[in-house]
Amino acid sequence: MAKKMKLKKQAKIGIFIIIILIIGCIFGVKLYKEYLYKQTYEYKLLEISYSLEESNILIDNLNDKELNKILELEYNNNIFKLVTEKYFIFNNLEKYLDYISKADTKNLTNIVAMVNVNRDRDYYEEPEKASIDNHELMLVNKYYYLGEDYEPEDITAISPTYAYEGNKINEEVLAAFKNLAEEAKISGYTILINSSYRDYNSQKEVWESRKALYGTRQADAFAARAGFSEHQTGYAIDVADFYDINDKFGETESFLWMKNNCYNYGFILRYPEDKEEITGYSYEPWHYRYVGIEVAKEIKNLNITFDEYYAYYIDK
Numbered sequence: 001m002a003k004k005m006k007l008k009k010q011a012k013i014g015i016f017i018i019i020i021l022i023i024g025c026i027f028g029v030k031l032y033k034e035y036l037y038k039q040t041y042e043y044k045l046l047e048i049s050y051s052l053e054e055s056n057i058l059i060d061n062l063n064d065k066e067l068n069k070i071l072e073l074e075y076n077n078n079i080f081k082l083v084t085e086k087y088f089i090f091n092n093l094e095k096y097l098d099y100i101s102k103a104d105t106k107n108l109t110n111i112v113a114m115v116n117v118n119r120d121r122d123y124y125e126e127p128e129k130a131s132i133d134n135h136e137l138m139l140v141n142k143y144y145y146l147g148e149d150y151e152p153e154d155i156t157a158i159s160p161t162y163a164y165e166g167n168k169i170n171e172e173v174l175a176a177f178k179n180l181a182e183e184a185k186i187s188g189y190t191i192l193i194n195s196s197y198r199d200y201n202s203q204k205e206v207w208e209s210r211k212a213l214y215g216t217r218q219a220d221a222f223a224a225r226a227g228f229s230e231h232q233t234g235y236a237i238d239v240a241d242f243y244d245i246n247d248k249f250g251e252t253e254s255f256l257w258m259k260n261n262c263y264n265y266g267f268i269l270r271y272p273e274d275k276e277e278i279t280g281y282s283y284e285p286w287h288y289r290y291v292g293i294e295v296a297k298e299i300k301n302l303n304i305t306f307d308e309y310y311a312y313y314i315d316k
């Protein structure tokens, strides 16, 4: 009898221990799960006040390195909106946030576009040397310049069939322009190159003589400073209609033809209407830039300027 009682007691203790172990396991698993959750970006973002929805947007759009950077910053309700902008560049994040506080516009698409093309700085402020590795896609504007000694290769004189006297351009650009001009002629338009490659010193003369007469502001409004003109690349052209003698190319039918067809030959309208804030130039219906057929078509389809394309698709 005593032996049986002893066995029963042992069984009870055994069951008790098993129950304790089970509870312990459940509790342990729960603690471990909690520990794991605390390591997630979701938890960490919630901790610095992002909502679940906002933190999911950040997680979906950013990589580990970028998310860790966000965790170092204070909560900002513009960040999760910015990351979904098509042309958002993570390295510009702090510049966007800074520019939002200064800019007149609160439109984030505009903010991203402006900062991407350096418009959070004044023109000519802290300019950088243009990257010349890829000639066809080099960016020269009011923030990227070519040195005094930069002379493009393969510059060739243009025959009077295609240009006014004294014009020179890169060989590849000339070949593309010939195709364009021949095709335009078939449609009844005579398009001629009016101005093309200009070296550093001739640009310097243009700007300085204007400055001497009217001052810096007027000179800047009229011409690019030496080194900052796209014409020094050898990849930019100004065109004219055969009958256009009053610089009204934008009002000619030739212009309409150019606007609708130039990208098929690798050219883009470089300073479009209503894009002055982005390009830094007033509308110039006569100025075209050669970037190659593929990129020209892409820029046309995306409906962005070369400055924006360069920032997002080349420089990033």
Ligand SMILES: [Zn+2]
Residues within 6 Å of the ligand: 195, 231, 236, 237, 238, 286, 287, 288
């Ligand atoms: Zn021009």
